[in-house]
Amino acid sequence: MVVRVGRGSPVVAMLVVGLVATAAVLGLPFLGFAYRAPAVHVAVETANAVVALFVAYLIHARFRHTRRVQELLLVLALAAVAVANLLLTAVPSAVAPDAAELVRWAPLGIRLVGTVLLASAAWWPPDRTVGRRGATVTVGALVVLGLAITAGGLAWASALPPTVDPTVALDDSSRPLLVAHPVVTGVQALSVLLYGVAALAFLRQARRHDDELLQWVAAGCVLAAFARVHYVLFPSLYSEYLYTGDLLRLGFYLCLLVGAAREVDSFWQWRAEVAVLEERRRMARDLHDGLAQELAYVWSRSRALAARTGDDDAERIGGAAARALDEARRAIAALSRPLDEPFATVLRQVGDELAARYDVKVVVEADEGAPDPAAGEDVLRIVAEAVRNAARHGHAARVHVAFEPVPLRLVVTDDGVGFDPREAAARRAPGFGLTSMRERAAALGADLLVSSGPGDGARVEVRQR
Numbered sequence: 001m002v003v004r005v006g007r008g009s010p011v012v013a014m015l016v017v018g019l020v021a022t023a024a025v026l027g028l029p030f031l032g033f034a035y036r037a038p039a040v041h042v043a044v045e046t047a048n049a050v051v052a053l054f055v056a057y058l059i060h061a062r063f064r065h066t067r068r069v070q071e072l073l074l075v076l077a078l079a080a081v082a083v084a085n086l087l088l089t090a091v092p093s094a095v096a097p098d099a100a101e102l103v104r105w106a107p108l109g110i111r112l113v114g115t116v117l118l119a120s121a122a123w124w125p126p127d128r129t130v131g132r133r134g135a136t137v138t139v140g141a142l143v144v145l146g147l148a149i150t151a152g153g154l155a156w157a158s159a160l161p162p163t164v165d166p167t168v169a170l171d172d173s174s175r176p177l178l179v180a181h182p183v184v185t186g187v188q189a190l191s192v193l194l195y196g197v198a199a200l201a202f203l204r205q206a207r208r209h210d211d212e213l214l215q216w217v218a219a220g221c222v223l224a225a226f227a228r229v230h231y232v233l234f235p236s237l238y239s240e241y242l243y244t245g246d247l248l249r250l251g252f253y254l255c256l257l258v259g260a261a262r263e264v265d266s267f268w269q270w271r272a273e274v275a276v277l278e279e280r281r282r283m284a285r286d287l288h289d290g291l292a293q294e295l296a297y298v299w300s301r302s303r304a305l306a307a308r309t310g311d312d313d314a315e316r317i318g319g320a321a322a323r324a325l326d327e328a329r330r331a332i333a334a335l336s337r338p339l340d341e342p343f344a345t346v347l348r349q350v351g352d353e354l355a356a357r358y359d360v361k362v363v364v365e366a367d368e369g370a371p372d373p374a375a376g377e378d379v380l381r382i383v384a385e386a387v388r389n390a391a392r393h394g395h396a397a398r399v400h401v402a403f404e405p406v407p408l409r410l411v412v413t414d415d416g417v418g419f420d421p422r423e424a425a426a427r428r429a430p431g432f433g434l435t436s437m438r439e440r441a442a443a444l445g446a447d448l449l450v451s452s453g454p455g456d457g458a459r460v461e462v463r464q465r
Helices: 009-027 038-066 069-095 102-123 132-155 182-209 212-233 244-309 312-336 343-358 373-392 421-427 433-443
Strands: 034-036 241-243 361-366 398-404 409-414 446-452 458-464
Touching (some): 038 241, 038 244, 069 132, 212 244, 241 244, 244 312, 373 398, 373 409, 373 433, 373 458, 433 458
Antiparallel strands (some): 034 241, 398 409, 409 458
16 A cells, blocks of 8 residues: 655644744743643543554554564554553543642653654664564563553552642743653653654655655654643643643644544555456456457467468458457456556557567657556557557568657557558558557547558657647
């Protein structure tokens, strides 16, 4: 599944949002860092946890397919922050808003673990994989670490120092208050650094591997870094308050949600393309095993009959069967090709098929770019008809095909015995090859120019008007 990545516009947009938000709360006196809203605080933390779990589930599905260490670390990072948001922040805030310092220290520790895992995922080589046993050991180690942090917090909850002096008044939340415990300040500052480097690494990998989900993870990391800056300027004191850092952290999860939605949409588009390609291949198999085989039988028997009796009708039937067989083979080849294959590649493949079928050397020179699908099919049919005529009637040893998409120009030349175009048109040979090519050229809004002479080979040119 390939998803084209832009030049990091979501990352740039989130950088602007973070800078504007920080400048606004620092420079505008009527804006503050904290607002009393207990219900909103619980809702935000719950939403963060739900989004983290959803995105973790999605990335876990990718991990089961690729077994990449990077995706395992991302899953564990999101699971860690989901636990911190839901079980250690939202639930205690809703049930016991005046709980001990445990409800402030424990989430801080678990979120730091999640941040370290996220930064590790960003810088981990994307081609490294892990087996089932290694993944199980890693998950087990993380669970043990989380339980140890929680158990330690429960054991020493009463002895934990306050994250911030509880006597600090929140009435004036319009200016920075650098009053957090030194450990809290250090953890938040370290998180700013980790999220910043993670954003750069994820953006680089997103561009290199055309992974849009990683681009949105990078954009989210930018907002998460600014959220930690706000937590340094105005530390999170009480669960009933909503902080600007909380809103920026919510933006981190919303970026993850957008990336996940884009991933799901891309997945279903990919599934639809796979279904179409499978159906095309089934049709190609049916044509090959049915129609093509029957036409090959009619052609071979007609040739044998014409060789024994010299019957002109048998020869004409054989010629018609041969052209129908060519059409069937061309349809089989078209149905078997990928839907997004470049037209120049398709044209070269058609040239190789014609060369093998008619025992003639076909050289194709095609510029990059493609006409619309209907025009492309007309071009391929004109090339096939011109090469077939050069090989069967002109007895050419070499055919050269040159194609330019804009403006459309096709030139097919050969070194065969040549012919008189006026005589061929007057005779209206079986199959009406020249007439068919002119009609297809007219459908392209182009003119068909044929020049040849006995012993001079032939030149067929399609030039868009």
